[in-house]
Every structure is written in structure tokens, then in C-alpha cells.
Amino acid sequence: MYRIGIDIGATNMRVALFDRxxxxxxxxxxxxxxxxxxxxxxEKLVNMIGVVDPERLAIGIRIGAPxxxxxxxxxxxxxxxxxxxYGFRVRDELSSxxxxxxxxxxxxxxxxxxxxxxxxxxxYESVQYITVSTGVGGGxxxxxxxxxxxxxxxxxxxxxxxGNSTLEDMCSGSALLxxxxxxxxxxxxxxxxxxxxxxNHEGARQVIDDWLHHFAGALxxxxxxxxxxxxxxxxxxxxxxxWLVEKLHSIVTRQVYDTMKETVQLKVASLGDDAGxxxxxxxxx
Numbered sequence: 001m002y003r004i005g006i007d008i009g010a011t012n013m014r015v016a017l018f019d020r021x022x023x024x025x026x027x028x029x030x031x032x033x034x035x036x037x038x039x040x041x042x043e044k045l046v047n048m049i050g051v052v053d054p055e056r057l058a059i060g061i062r063i064g065a066p067x068x069x070x071x072x073x074x075x076x077x078x079x080x081x082x083x084x085x086y087g088f089r090v091r092d093e094l095s096s097x098x099x100x101x102x103x104x105x106x107x108x109x110x111x112x113x114x115x116x117x118x119x120x121x122x123x124y125e126s127v128q129y130i131t132v133s134t135g136v137g138g139g140x141x142x143x144x145x146x147x148x149x150x151x152x153x154x155x156x157x158x159x160x161x162x163g164n165s166t167l168e169d170m171c172s173g174s175a176l177l178x179x180x181x182x183x184x185x186x187x188x189x190x191x192x193x194x195x196x197x198x199x200n201h202e203g204a205r206q207v208i209d210d211w212l213h214h215f216a217g218a219l220x221x222x223x224x225x226x227x228x229x230x231x232x233x234x235x236x237x238x239x240x241x242x243w244l245v246e247k248l249h250s251i252v253t254r255q256v257y258d259t260m261k262e263t264v265q266l267k268v269a270s271l272g273d274d275a276g277x278x279x280x281x282x283x284x285x
Contacts, residue, residue, distance in 0.1 A: 002057040004049060004100075005281030007107055007274075008065040008090075010034050010081035010134035013041065015048035016274070017058060018281040022118070024274070026052040034081065038088040046097045061100055062280040063090065064107035066135060071152050074104040080168070081135045103283070107131075109146055109155065110279030111234065111271075112139025118278065120270040121232045128228035129269070130157060131235035132215075136168040140226065160221070162214045170214045173237045179207045194241055212244070216251035223256055223264065234269025242268045 002025070007014040009032060016027040028048040032041060049061070068077040074091020076082055095102040112121075112129030121127035121141070130138045136158035140147045148154050158168035169175060173190055180193035183203045196204035219231060233245055245266050253261045271278055 001059055002053070003281045003284035004053060004058045004061040005110075005277040005279070005284075006045065006061060006063040007111075007276035007280065008032065008041070008045075008063060008082075009107065009276075010066060012273075013044060013048070014273070014277055015045065015052055016277040016281065017052040018278070022278065022282060024277070027274070027277070028052055034085070035083055038076070038082075038085045038090065038093075042090070042093055042097070045094060049098055058100065058284075060284040061094070061098070061102045062110065062283045063094070063102060063104045064110040064276040064280045065090065065104060066137065067106045067108075067156055068153060069104060069106055071104055071106070074102070105280070105283065106137070106139070106148075106152070106156075107276050108137030109139035109148065110283065111269075111275035112141050112155070112232075112279065113146055113282060114271055114275045114277075114279030115232045115234065115269050116141035117144065117282065118271070119232065119275060120267040121230055124229045126226075126229045127232055128155070128222055128226065128230070129232045129234065130219075131269075131275075132171060132233070132237040133173050133235035135174065136172050136235075140228065157218065157222070160218055162218055167214070167218050171211055171218075173235070176207070176211065176237065183207070190237070191240070212247055212251060216248050216255065219248060219252050219266070220255040223252070223260065229263075230265040230267055232267050232269050234271075234275060236273075238268060239272060 001020045003018050013032045014029045017025045066079045066081045076085040076088045091102045091104045115121045116127040127141045138155040138157040140155045160167040176190040180188045197208045249266045
């Protein structure tokens with residue numbers, strides 16, 4: 001039984017074919033170019049599916065995409081990282097093009113499931129996964145099952161209020177990119193910001209210190225609300241700068257109750273950029 005997992009991100013789209021043992025057989029990746037609209041993205045997805053599964057072995061497709069989504073109708077809602085996609089019925093549009101069952105889910109939630117079952121969260125009863133990339137997303141897995149909430153929006157932590165803004169606005173890769181451009185020029189990237197942080201540039205250190213303060217505050221709030229056994233942190237910002245996790249741990253343990261300090265566990269995601277692909281494919285029945 002072969003299955004296809006798709007990960008639609010604000011920056012990249014990935015399509016992969018998996019075998020019955022959840023082993024990755026073939027993988028393709030292209031730029032999303034989300035601002036150009038969903039029609040061009042749909043064409044890319046159809047082409048990639050043809051490349052990874054030329055013999056049409058797959059029995060179904062599961063898509064992970066940034067939320068908010070209406071998963072029951074397979075529709076993208078007001079996803080801030082997919083401008084112009086509001087109301088796009090990606091499930092039905094793709095299914096009609098490839099003649100295969102398609103299901104849509106939140107991208108961070110499917111990545112959470114993969115990390116909880118076969119990644120850094122394996123063996124834990126409750127796992128809060130958070131991805132920090134173009135945006136900020138999350139998924140909570142308890143006893144091997146995703147918790148989605150009454151309307152499918154649970155763990156949309158990017159919209160958590162932090163200070164006078166949201167966690168995504170304050171701590172996403174996009175926020176760090178904006179800060180880098182402001183400090184060092186329009187041609188600079190988030191990687192340049194971290195390089196300047198390591199070089200002890202005062203402005204860069206202030207930005208990263210503020211990032212640590214706000215993100216640690218969000219983690220502390222989550223601990224006080226749902227008390228997960230472990231946090232698994234992924235996404236490009238974390239995966240490219242895993243030292244952030246140790247610094248976050250130090251701040252969080254200072255903020256929780258004394259009796260909770262020893263139980264705070266933060267881990268770096270182990271499945272890399274493919275967590276969403278694995279998680280999506282695992283859910284194809």
C-alpha cells in the first residue's frame with residue numbers, strides 16, 4: 001500500500017511517495033510562490049505527483065497546509081501565509097486532477113503526529129510540537145492521537161497573544177527576516193541576523209534576546225494550560241539554530257512553578273523538513 005504525503009508551506013511545497021512501511025520512496029520539492037495564487041501551485045502539485053508516483057501506486061493523498069483551514073470541506077481559509085488562497089478548495093481541485101482521494105489537514109498538526117510517533121517525541125504520552133519557519137504553528141498529540149479541538153483549530157499557537165501582538169508576528173522567521181533587513185539592509189536574511197548575533201552586534205543581540213523572551217513566555221503559558229510531557233521544536237529557525245532550545249529551556253525553567261522545573265523538556269525535532277510529509281502519509285487510510 002503506497003501513500004502520498006504533501007506539505008504546502010509558504011516558501012516550499014513538498015510531495016513524497018511512501019511504501020507500506022512508511023519508508024520514503026520518492027520526493028520532490030519546488031517553491032510555492034504563494035503570492036502568485038493557488039492555480040499555479042495546483043499545477044506544480046499535479047506535476048510533482050506524476051514524478052514521485054509515475055506508476056500510480058498510491059491509494060490516497062493527505063495534504064498538510066498552513067491554517068486556518070476548513071478541513072471538512074478541504075478549503076483554505078484566512079491563512080496569513082497563503083495570501084489570495086482564501087476559499088480555495090484544494091482538496092477537491094487536486095482530487096479531480098489526479099483522480100485519487102485527497103484529505104486536507106493543518107501542516108503543523110501532521111508534522112506533530114510524525115514527530116510524536118517516529119521522531120523526537122516518540123515514547124512520550126503527550127507531545128506539543130511547534131514549528132518556527134515562515135510562520136509559527138503547532139500540534140498537540142496525546143496518547144498517540146492528535147487533539148484538534150471542537151472546530152479543528154487547536155494549537156494554532158501562532159495567533160497566541162504575546163505582549164501587544166501575536167506569537168507569529170513576534171517570533172516567526174518572517175519577523176526575524178524583517179528585523180535583519182531593518183538592521184543590515186534589504187538584501188540581508190535571517191541567517192545574517194544570527195551571524196551578527198554570534199558576532200555580538202548589539203542590535204542583533206537585542207532582537208534575538210527579545211525573541212527568546214517572547215517565545216519562552218509562550219512555552220511557559222502552554223505548560224500552565226496543558227502541561228505536555230515534552231515540547232518538540234522544529235521549523236527552519238530552530239533546525240538551523242538548535243542552540244536556541246537550550247537557551248529557551250533556561251528561561252522557561254525560571255518562569256514555571258518551582259515544583260515544575262525538573263519536568264520541563266524541550267527537544268529539537270528529528271525529522272527535519274520532512275516531518276509534515278511523514279505525518280501526512282501516515283494518515284492515509
